Amino acid sequence: MPLVSRWELISVVPCLADTAKIRVTAQLDAELDEVLPYLNAVLKRAVFNPRPPSLTTNRGGMCFSLRARRIAGAKLRDLDHAREELEWWMALINDTWERRASLAPSYERGQQLSAIQVFKGLPATNCKACGESTCLAFAAKLLTEKASVLACAPLFTPEWREKRLALLDLLEGAGYPIPPEFLA
């Protein structure tokens, strides 16, 4: 019996950094927690987070994030493309689940974002408005989810729009939660 039998699209919105492309979220009829370590073993260059279990990976220039009962995909051309990719994921999930007895699950976290990568997406003025003494310190807190990107108020002014979009795209691609107001 397949792990996932049904899925449905529950959200379709423009990509943060490239509005010509779309981001989608699909709701599945099964939890992915148990299959994620096996998918992590099968996929190359995935980033696995154990708590709560989530997996993020790039595929052909697109970015996918799997957690709980959801798959989110970004940088997709259109709805047909999204459905095609989601079917590919369902087949991979079910095939991996079926073969799990012959696979060694991997709990390796994979390549994580660095504080420098995040820092490059911040205004780099060290203005302290976020409560940190430097932008680099704030970047480190973002990475450990001890701070919300919203705390960097300057980033959300028109002056830093390009950096903001690029940083949100970077964080989303690495599986970090994005404030819901930027997903609609």
Ligand code: SF4
């Ligand atoms: S509010 Fe933003 S720009 Fe100012 S120090 Fe914090 S991270 Fe840097």
